[in-house]
Amino acid sequence: MRLWPIKFEKIVSSGRALGKNCGKVVFCYGVLPGEVAEVKFVREKKDYIEAELVNVIEPSRFRILPKESHYLSCSPWQTIDYKYQIRLKADIIEEGIFQTVRKDIKLDSFYKAYNIYGYRTKIEYRLENTCSKLKYAFYKRGTKDLVLLENGCKLVDDKVNYIAYSFLDYLNSLDVGKEALEKIVFRKSTNGQVLGIIYLKNKIDIDIVMVPEIEDLAGLIVIADNNKKVYGRDFIEQDLLGTKIKYGYDCFFQNNIELFSKALEIVRNEINNVGKIVDLYSGVGSIGLSLRDSASKVYLVESFKNSYLYSVKNIRSLNANNVISIFSSSERVSEDILKESDVVILDPPRDGIKKIVLDKLLKILPEKIVYLSCNPVTLGRDLSFLLKKYSLKKIYGFDFFPNTVHAEVLAFLEK
Template identity: 25%
Template sequence: MKESVCLKIDTLSSDGSGIARREGDGFVFFVPGALPGEEVEARVILKKKHYAVTELQNILKPHSQRTSPRCPWYGECGGCQLQHCSYSMQLELKTQIVKEAFSRIAHISVEDVISSCIPSPKEWGYRNKASFPVRKNSSGKNEVGFFKRRSHSLIPIDACPILEPALNQMYGRFVHPLQKLNIDGYNEKKHSGILRHIIFRCGSFSRELLACYVVRKHLSDSEIKRISQLWQNFAVPDAAFVGVIENENAKVGNTILGQNSRILYGQGELKEILNSREIHYDGTAFFQVNSYQAAQLFAFCSDCLEKEEENEALELYSGVGAMSLFLAPKFKRLTTIEEWPSAVEATKKNAALNKFSNIIAYEGKAEDIVSNLKQNFNTVILDPPRSGCDPKVIQQILEWKPEKVLYVACNPATLARDVALLHSGGYKLEKLQPFDMFPQTVHVECVVLMSKGKRVNVRKAQ
């Protein structure tokens, strides 16, 4: 029989689990679903030398901000971690997660520079992208849904409350005739089957919709015909379905997308409009999943930087150039670096569409290109993936000695790691602003401004 323990929850971990520490030796218990300040009864399901993972059994003393989750699959699905607490508490928890990451990893107190987490304009129905794995089960039927927490077992769902409503309608259009589509779902163990993921995307402001079929090998003509027929008459009120693309990913592993795509029906890209800027991108390119909050975040980043018409800036990990369009007016020239080929082409297109001739886009990995750049950059802008910046990038920044570094991050842990390196190289942390890009989840976006010069005044985000 597994051990049961009564615990007082102290804080929250980076994955949303409650953390309790045993008096005396500091042994740590992780309790998914528990909130700071609660007293709970939990069952130990995994025990290691210094910590244990538990399963919540009873809430002996609930937090006053505990709420009932809106999603019927909450707790099983691994997508959300904070539906069981009020939105105001979510914001407080995310601010605290950022503080603790800097204290634990960077050994920097941020109390004098951090501001409270900026709420998302929408708490529900905000997400403009959904990736659903498709798998062939043991009985030979295709299943689609989301992965269970910490596993690759599927939970078939009917809808997701954090998705744009139009994406749920696209999901319904896809899932009901799935068996009749006659395209085998993927088998991870055998690396067999055809259809690995279905990805739906929406321009929250443009109201354009696009579907992407991620396949192990190219679809046949007859399979393409059936897919085209499925989407031909699809219509959503106040939205326009623009096309279907195929993305081929023949590699073994967890990476969702491959390098090669083609149009199956309609067009292969969609657009979004953020604060009057028109942004085009294809179904495989990175774009912030919360357009409503992205508009606020990009405007805030622009406000962090003074207008320096004679200076040059470098933006690394620049994606499709969405933030570039907000930053370009500040500089004589903005050089962008991005490794995803279609995103680089999108940056060039978006610069032209929005009449910016001072954005120069290069394709390649940031760590491979920075050492060959000869310009004297006054400002460097970073927006890396969750893994943070490559050490070569940080080292090159320290050699360049730009006056300002603006860092946008979706992972407080790797942000704190990189900020510590910049701090040790002589940069002062001027501003740390969390943004809630992902309501109902434990994830938090941050903007950091660092400077070698005097302290700057930054307008607080609204």
């Protein structure tokens, strides 16, 4: 196996460091800008090479020791000093937007995380058998190989890991093999309730007769094919700026509650006393419901059935009589819903907004658009359309995912 010493220039939006070998681009996780590292080439493509880090020859002064041996699987930036992470992320956001907007857009502020570990509300563990015992594992980044975990992961708090391992002991006492198990997901609210969700490979054949006696394990959901068994509860209740929002075990929910609440607070301060708000990609209603007192009418639009159903439950339990939820994709939502809206909220998945939705917005022209994005590259692409008719009033970055390359961006647009 040949090893290559390479100087890496910067980190790109995928989170990998970029260097060059004889003029050809080399990407590698775990290397910092300015470092010289010995790497192993694992995949050679037409335009670039993917490499694996073997040894850092000239370390950056911002390099620190990772807290976990499996850090490359869950959070490759554990080796980067936090203050430097923030600088890198602000640059990555601005560069990501520049790629398509072709204008220098500077963030008005970048909000760093309150906690750089233990912040996630959701974690997904794979399983492996060693010495006839089940162990938790993650995928090795970019592969289907498993990396064993001895103590869970520090991206979730001690309580989640304690519950996860108590539950693993329980599964080991039932003598369940990994052949039966696809993955186990844990989700939690900030008040400490935890759900365990077990995905089986085939039909439900584990004899789990009851939720094991584990403090704060509020519910256990066993899923196989299209069957589901629920022990205890199958939803979580989360307080967001004083609004209690319920979401199902399989619904999208934000991972970093503290910083998401900060973003919501900023949106609430900007959007006041308006007529109609349409919250596209609304999930269970976290944003739209938090704005129910700021508008006379709020419409939620969501395409995932269970999230839509929870948005209806949330509307009822909050007595939010001015909020209506619509089960539809944003692409198919009727123009009657969008027209005469004062504010449209956009919080799409990483792929961003489909052209058909952007075209509708540019036709209907709501007064304001609030865009919360988890991908600066697709945000930039979508802004390059929206900026034909809108101007960018404010743009903020948030470190929802410390120790990873990911960042959230909140943009306010006005006609």
